[in-house]
Amino acid sequence: xxxxxxxxxxxxxxxxxxxxxxxxxxxxxxxxxxxxxxxxxxxxxxxxxxxxxxxxxxxxxxxxxxxxxxxxxxxxxxxxxxxxxxxxxxxxxxxxxxxxxxxxxxxxxxxxxxxxxxxxxxxxxxxxxxxxxxxxxxxxxxx
Numbered sequence: 085x086x087x088x089x090x091x092x093x094x095x096x097x098x099x100x101x102x103x104x105x106x107x108x109x110x111x112x113x114x115x116x117x118x119x120x121x122x123x124x125x126x127x128x129x130x131x132x133x134x135x136x137x138x139x140x141x142x143x144x145x146x147x148x149x150x151x152x153x154x155x156x157x158x159x160x161x162x163x164x165x166x167x168x169x170x171x172x173x174x175x176x177x178x179x180x181x182x183x184x185x186x187x188x189x190x191x192x193x194x195x196x197x198x199x200x201x202x203x204x205x206x207x208x209x210x211x212x213x214x215x216x217x218x219x220x221x222x223x224x225x226x227x
Contacts, residue, residue, distance in 0.1 A: 129225050130154060131197040132171035136227075143223035150183030150220030152176075155202055155213065158186055161193040169199045172226055180224035184216045 126138045153169030167187075170177040187202065191210045196202050205211045 128165065129223065130166040130168045132168040132174075132225075133198045133200075135171075136165070137168060137171050137225040138227075140224050140226050143221050146181060146220045146222045148217045148220060149181060149222075150217065151178040151181045152183060153185060153199070154182040155185045155187045155199065157193075157196075158188045159193060160187075160189065161195045164193065164195055167196055167199055167202055168225070179222070181222050182220060184219040184221070186214045186216055188212050188214070 126140065129137050129139045131137070154166050155169070156166040157164050168182075189211055196205060202211065202213070206213055
C-alpha cells in the first residue's frame with residue numbers, strides 16, 4: 085500500500101511540476117517513465133519567496149536523494165502551487181534535487197507563496213507538514 089501511495093504522490097508532484105493537474109488521492113500504480121515522458125519544460129512549477137519558478141528540463145525520480153525542500157499541498161487554495169524552500173540565486177540551491185514534503189490543511193486553505201509563510205501557518209496549527217523521501221525528484225527550475 086505504501087508503494088501505491090508514494091507512486092500516486094510522485095505522479096501528482098511530477099504533474100504539478102509540469103503544470104498539469106492530478107488528484108493527490110489517486111493511488112493507482114503508475115509507470116514513472118511514461119509519466120515523465122509526457123511532461124516537459126517550460127512550465128510553471130512552484131513559488132519561492134513570492135516569485136514563480138518554472139521548469140527547465142523534464143523531472144526525474146530521485147528517491148531518498150532530495151536536498152532542496154519543496155512543499156506540495158494535498159489540498160489548497162485556488163492558485164496554490166508547491167512552495168520551494170530555495171531556488172536559483174539562493175546559496176543553498178542544489179539544482180532542483182527536491183526533498184518532498186506534503187502539506188495538509190487543518191483549516192480553510194489560503195494562498196501561501198513562501199516557506200516563511202508556510203512555517204508561520206505550521207506554527208499556527210493551520211497546516212501539517214510530512215516528509216516523504218520516497219517521492220524525491222530532480223527538476224531544475226529558473227525564475
